[in-house]
Amino acid sequence: MLFPVLVMVLLAGPQLGLWYFAHDAAEAAAAAGARAGSLDDAPAGAGRSAAEAYxxxxxxxxxxxxxxxxxxxxxxxxxxxxxxxxxxxxxxxxVPVVDVAVAQGLERFTTSENP
Structure with a gap:
């Protein structure tokens, strides 16, 4: 009767480790995509492509x-x-799932005449 509970507790550590790694990887991929998509004159879909490549x-x-x-x-x-x-x-x-969103301002260049 206690065995199923013990098995769940023993497997919770590796499951938490896998979730944590997936969360970090998804966050890093979203950040890489946001950086790529925020560049001046970046084409549409550049952020998605960068995140998928990561x-x-x-x-x-x-x-x-x-x-x-x-x-x-x-x-x-x-x-x-x-x-x-x-x-x-x-x-x-x-079903463990990771859901991450990263937002970044678009790059724009200014001059003293056009702030």
């Missing part, structure tokens, strides 16, 4: 699936990453 470089063992969206306004770009984390805990319906 996540593709991680391999497939740490993040099983991911979705990247980029939203632009006149003054900022936001890159939103949703990543699925590998499931270690055998609970039905338990």
């Amino acid at each position: 996540l593709a470089g991680l391999g497939t063992g740490t993040i099983t699936d991911y979705r990247v969206d980029e939203a632009r306004t006149a003054t900022s770009v936001t890159v939103h990453v949703v990543a699925d984390v590998p499931n270690v805990i055998p609970l039905p319906g338990f």
